[in-house]
Amino acid sequence: MSELEARVLPEATLARLTQYLRALNALDAQGLERTSSGVLAKEAGVNPSILRKDLSWLGSYGTRGVGYVVRELAEHISRTLGLNQDWRVAILGAGNLGRALSGYAGFKSRGFNVKAILDIDPALVGKAVGELHVEAIGDLAKVVQREEINIAVLAIPGDAAQDLVYELAELSVRSVLSFAPKPLRVPEGMNLRRVDLSTELQILAYLAVQG
Amino acid sequence: MSELEARVLPEATLARLTQYLRALNALDAQGLERTSSGVLAKEAGVNPSILRKDLSWLGSYGTRGVGYVVRELAEHISRTLGLNQDWRVAILGAGNLGRALSGYAGFKSRGFNVKAILDIDPALVGKAVGELHVEAIGDLAKVVQREEINIAVLAIPGDAAQDLVYELAELSVRSVLSFAPKPLRVPEGMNLRRVDLSTELQILAYLAVQG
DNA sequence: GCTTGTGAACGCCTTCACAGCA
DNA sequence: TGCTGTGAAGGCGTTCACAAGC
Numbered sequence: 001m002s003e004l005e006a007r008v009l010p011e012a013t014l015a016r017l018t019q020y021l022r023a024l025n026a027l028d029a030q031g032l033e034r035t036s037s038g039v040l041a042k043e044a045g046v047n048p049s050i051l052r053k054d055l056s057w058l059g060s061y062g063t064r065g066v067g068y069v070v071r072e073l074a075e076h077i078s079r080t081l082g083l084n085q086d087w088r089v090a091i092l093g094a095g096n097l098g099r100a101l102s103g104y105a106g107f108k109s110r111g112f113n114v115k116a117i118l119d120i121d122p123a124l125v126g127k128a129v130g131e132l133h134v135e136a137i138g139d140l141a142k143v144v145q146r147e148e149i150n151i152a153v154l155a156i157p158g159d160a161a162q163d164l165v166y167e168l169a170e171l172s173v174r175s176v177l178s179f180a181p182k183p184l185r186v187p188e189g190m191n192l193r194r195v196d197l198s199t200e201l202q203i204l205a206y207l208a209v210q211g
Numbered sequence: 212m213s214e215l216e217a218r219v220l221p222e223a224t225l226a227r228l229t230q231y232l233r234a235l236n237a238l239d240a241q242g243l244e245r246t247s248s249g250v251l252a253k254e255a256g257v258n259p260s261i262l263r264k265d266l267s268w269l270g271s272y273g274t275r276g277v278g279y280v281v282r283e284l285a286e287h288i289s290r291t292l293g294l295n296q297d298w299r300v301a302i303l304g305a306g307n308l309g310r311a312l313s314g315y316a317g318f319k320s321r322g323f324n325v326k327a328i329l330d331i332d333p334a335l336v337g338k339a340v341g342e343l344h345v346e347a348i349g350d351l352a353k354v355v356q357r358e359e360i361n362i363a364v365l366a367i368p369g370d371a372a373q374d375l376v377y378e379l380a381e382l383s384v385r386s387v388l389s390f391a392p393k394p395l396r397v398p399e400g401m402n403l404r405r406v407d408l409s410t411e412l413q414i415l416a417y418l419a420v421q422g
Numbered sequence: 423g424c425t426t427g428t429g430a431a432c433g434c435c436t437t438c439a440c441a442g443c444a
Numbered sequence: 445t446g447c448t449g450t451g452a453a454g455g456c457g458t459t460c461a462c463a464a465g466c
Contacts, residue, residue, distance in 0.1 A: 018409070018410045019410070044394065045396075081413055081417045082419070083416060100307035100311035101408070104308065106392055106408060107408070107412065175419040177415060184256075191415055193411050197406070200388050200404050200406060201300070202229040202321065203226060203404060204386035204402055205362070205386070206292045207402040208386040208402060211385060
């Protein structure tokens with residue numbers, strides 16, 4: 001890794017980098033200033049080889065024979081992941097899941113601020129959810145603009161999700177996390193990740209029968 | 212695929228099979244009796260090659276030149292995934308996320324019945340959550356036995372998760388879905404899957420900066 | 423002719439093993 | 445000596461392309 005050109009991290013690496021960051025923060029909280037690939041890998045739940053390989057995508061930030069400086073490495077990963085930016089999240093769907101997500105502590109602590117929650121049901125509009133009030137999906141464009149939303153979370157049951165993806169794309173929201181059970185098509189340039197809770201349980205069920 | 216021996220499906224295949232099942236049910240609901248790998252793959256959001264490859268793990272259930280019988284294939288996948296069993300779920304943690312999950316419609320419709328919800332906070336014990344009442348984590352053994360729980364969902368913030376995994380293992384609960392941010396160690400023979408919401412957002416953040 | 427089922431090719435990701443360097 | 449950084453090897457999963465069969 002010594003090219004000038006910025007290159008895209010493999011997605012598997014990306015997912016692990018977030019774990020290293022969490023692990024580094026944990027070590028820092030314990031007062032440790034230095035660490036090694038062995039210690040860090042254990043804390044992150046991976047093997048040391050892949051950890052070093054992953055870090056090599058970012059450049060050389062360790063010292064041979066010694067290890068890594070905890071805060072320095074954390075800062076570097078953080079910058080690589082774009083976490084020094086201000087991320088402003090809108091949650092679409094104010095049902096149980098949407099409300100739970102809007103209050104999810106893990107978001108705020110990692111720099112993701114939930115700025116709006118919206119729903120299609122008029123009966124919910126205006127209701128308080130934490131420090132927010134539910135707004136109408138019909139006002140999506142207005143809300144996205146007002147709050148400068150750059151990430152949307154789809155916490156709605158089903159068929160409306162696809163239309164919202166296109167609408168979000170037109171509003172220049174380029175990152176979407178979907179909890180909808182169906183796979184969604186995304187326009188060029190938009191990033192979508194999906195969490196499918198039923199699928200997770202189905203996989204567990206199979207493994208339980210199997211194992 | 213023509214061996215006698217039962218073999219374990221690759222996990223990637225497993226995840227897609229659940230999608231094919233959902234897609235088949237959607238086609239069935241539309242009144243379609245037959246389908247092809249092309250149609251089904253589109254509905255499931257994958258390419259036809261991998262779909263046929265995945266199905267080949269289960270044996271030959273299609274007809275060359277014709278396609279698949281929707282209900283027959285659905286039934287076969289369903290059986291392979293162990294979904295004809297009775298799955299009884301306990302949710303550990305009655306915070307926002309736990310309560311949201313306990314009411315998640317996608318579970319019940321796919322044969323997963325939430326039979327209990329527990330929390331460590333005495334102030335929550337006894338409170339109603341849907342048709343359930345929150346029970347004390349201290350009573351976990353009793354609850355698991357009484358309700359014959361075979362899947363547990365960990366919807367608790369952090370450090371208590373690891374201990375609960377071991378406790379569940381001793382109670383013979385062999386499948387766990389964790390929402391805890393840390394990777395957890397699991398005893399031999401236990402299956403654990405993790406959903407890390409913050410990681411998902413961090414990946415999206417990186418992709419948004421990148422793209 | 424049309425669609426399945428599958429070996430072979432390909433590409434990505436992980437693991438190994440060791441050279442490089444404090 | 446000890447740990448990082450990395451080329452090479454290995455393994456896994458996807459895509460290709462076509463033979464098999466209705």
